[in-house]
Amino acid sequence: GQNIDQPTEMTATEGAIVQINCTYQTSGFNGLFWYQQHAGEAPTFLSYNVLDGLEEKGRFSSFLSRSKGYSYLLLKELQMKDSASYLCAVRGGSGGYNKLIFGAGTRLAVHP
Amino acid sequence: DGGITQSPKYLFRKEGQNVTLSCEQNLNHDAMYWYRQDPGQGLRLIYYSQIVNDFQKGDIAEGYSVSREKKESFPLTVTSAQKNPTAFYLCASSPRQGDNSPLHFGNGTRLTVT
Numbered sequence: 001g002q003n004i005d006q007p008t009e010m011t012a013t014e015g016a017i018v019q020i021n022c023t024y025q026t027s028g029f030n031g032l033f034w035y036q037q038h039a040g041e042a043p044t045f046l047s048y049n050v051l052d053g054l055e056e057k058g059r060f061s062s063f064l065s066r067s068k069g070y071s072y073l074l075l076k077e078l079q080m081k082d083s084a085s086y087l088c089a090v091r092g093g094s095g096g097y098n099k100l101i102f103g104a105g106t107r108l109a110v111h112p
Numbered sequence: 113d114g115g116i117t118q119s120p121k122y123l124f125r126k127e128g129q130n131v132t133l134s135c136e137q138n139l140n141h142d143a144m145y146w147y148r149q150d151p152g153q154g155l156r157l158i159y160y161s162q163i164v165n166d167f168q169k170g171d172i173a174e175g176y177s178v179s180r181e182k183k184e185s186f187p188l189t190v191t192s193a194q195k196n197p198t199a200f201y202l203c204a205s206s207p208r209q210g211d212n213s214p215l216h217f218g219n220g221t222r223l224t225v226t
Contacts, residue, residue: 004154031212040222042116042202043155045214087155091212100215102147102154 002026004103006088011109012078020073020106026092034062034073035087037105043087046073075108083110114139118203118218125197125225133188133221135203141216143209144186148172149200149220158201161186162209190223197225 004024012018024032031050035043049055049064049071061074075082085105092099116137125131137144143162147155157170161180175194180186186205190197200222204215 008152033214035214040200040220042217042219043215044217048212048214050212089155100157102156104152104154 002092002099002101004088004090004101006086006103006106008104009107009109011111012075014078014080014110014112016078017074017076018078018108020075020086020088020108022071022073022088022103024069024071024088024090024092024101024103026069026090026101028092029066030091032062032064032071033089033091033100034060034071035089037085037087038083039085046086078110080110080112083108116203116205116216116218118201118221120221121219123221123223125223127225128192129225130189130191131197131223131225133190133201133203133223135186135188135218136184137186137203137205137216137218138184139205139207139216140183141205141207142183143206144180145204145206145215146170146176146178146186146188147202147204149202155202158188160209190225197223199223 034046037043047062054063059076064071087105088103119134145160146158159178161167177189203218206213
């Protein structure tokens with residue numbers, strides 16, 4: 001089957017670093033996306049990984065290991081506005097439609 | 113600014129009534145999608161369209177219908193056959209279906225059926 005697992009909730013302190021993990025099992029792999037979603041709002045794109053390794057974008061970095069079916073999103077210098085849900089999504093499958101499968105999201109609460 | 117507009121933001125309906133959710137994009141994207149988001153679950157794909165006048169069922173299409181008469185517009189109708197319609201509905205688009213372009217999402221419509 002196809003499955004994506006992420007922790008349901010995490011808490012962290014302002015100014016700290018937090019790592020949100022994502023493991024996946026999919027038939028085929030064509031890339032992994034991370035999105036940020038504030039409550040009641042649209043998910044917004046954060047990062048994309050298709051090759052193994054680390055992609056850095058300012059305070060946010062994303063890592064991928066295809067052999068382990070594993071990714072993480074690293075948030076540095078946490079700010080209160082980083083309190084949101086973080087969605088891991090994998091493009092997998094085969095055939096005419098490259099399906100995008102979403103995890104349930106990790107709700108991050110940043111405290112002063 | 114280009115983007116995706118969903119309306120209305122909140123929608124209330126009585127059970128047994130059909131309701132149509134609007135989605136318009138001015139990004140000139142070929143592909144459009146409808147997702148449903150429920151607490152504790154990942155986004156689930158209802159329908160997608162790769163091009164005008166063509167659309168395909170996603171994972172949970174039962175009780176829903178769509179049309180794609182114009183490139184900019186992809187309305188979703190929630191019919192009375194949908195057993196559990198109360199949810200947060202998100203419309204999205206991408207330049208083409210299946211490539212590595214990220215999805216652009218609208219701000220969603222929260223539908224409550226009583």
